[in-house]
Amino acid sequence: MSGSRIVLHGTALSGHTHRVELLLRALELAFDFVPAPAEVRRAEAFRALNPFGQIPVLQDGDLTLADSNAIMVYLVRRYAPQSNWLPDEPVAAAQTQRWLSIAAGEIMHGPAIARLIAQFNFPDEPGRAERISTRLLAFMDGHLQDRSFLAAGHPTLADLACYSYVAHAPEGGIDLAPYPAVGAWLARVEALPFFKPMPRSPVPARG
Structure with missing residues (x-):
């Protein structure tokens, strides 16, 4: 320490x-x-x-x-070098890195930007964040059909990196209802013993 x-x-x-x-x-x-x-x-x-x-x-x-x-x-x-949060096993390690990249890429430019637009008047191309979010969530939902967590059979940094903006996507006008596997994954992350939620912001009215 x-x-x-x-x-x-x-x-x-x-x-x-x-x-x-x-x-x-x-x-x-x-x-x-x-x-x-x-x-x-x-x-x-x-x-x-x-x-x-x-x-x-x-x-x-x-x-x-x-x-x-x-x-x-x-x-x-x-x-915690011996923990499972950053796996050493090659496939799980690669998958974790992949999802860290997705967190910095599609999740940032999709759900995160959509939320910034709705909540904080962030300037961006209309509809772009929503289109990215739709592709991302469809991909995540398919990926999670037969998996409990994103990168391995246990929670990794991938799940922590991807959770917050996906969970708060409705605050950017992104509906999560069509993605039940994503919803089940969010619930699994929220059930982890250390979990603490991020404060909610108002969900914008849908036109």
């Missing part, structure tokens, strides 16, 4: 922050949460932690690390 307490900079409504918080809870690592709303992220002090002004940022002793997926890999390798 590090000599000083871990510090997580983020916001309660950020899925990127939430995935790191879930892992910290899973690994039973004590940490301090420091809110980093937009005005904080624009300040020089925060830009010294992450020049891109993005959250989350993790501080662990002398280490300062940005990017949620990189933070999760670090935490597992540093504090």
Whole structure:
């Protein structure tokens, strides 16, 4: 363990922050949460932690690390190298990395952006996030037809990285009802003993 307490900079409504918080809870690592709303992220002090002004940022002793997926890999390798969160078995390891890429790609540009548009007036091409979300969720639903978790027969970083924005997709106007296997997977993640939900935002009315 590090000599000083871990510090997580983020916001309660950020899925990127939430995935790191879930892992910290899973690994039973004590940490301090420091809110980093937009005005904080624009300040020089925060830009010294992450020049891109993005959250989350993790501080662990002398280490300062940005990017949620990189933070999760670090935490597992540093504090739980023998755990199943980042598998060593080649196929499970490759699948975990694949889903981390999907979390940063299709999930970010689909459900996450749709939510940003609906909740925070984020500027984006109309309909683009919804189209990406539809393709993504159809793929995930097929993938999960005969699987309990995304990358292996047990939870991995893939599930934590992908959960938050998929679970909150309705807040971006994305209906999850047509994807029952995705819904069952979300319920399995929510049943994990360390799980803590991300606060909900209003679901927009459908036109």
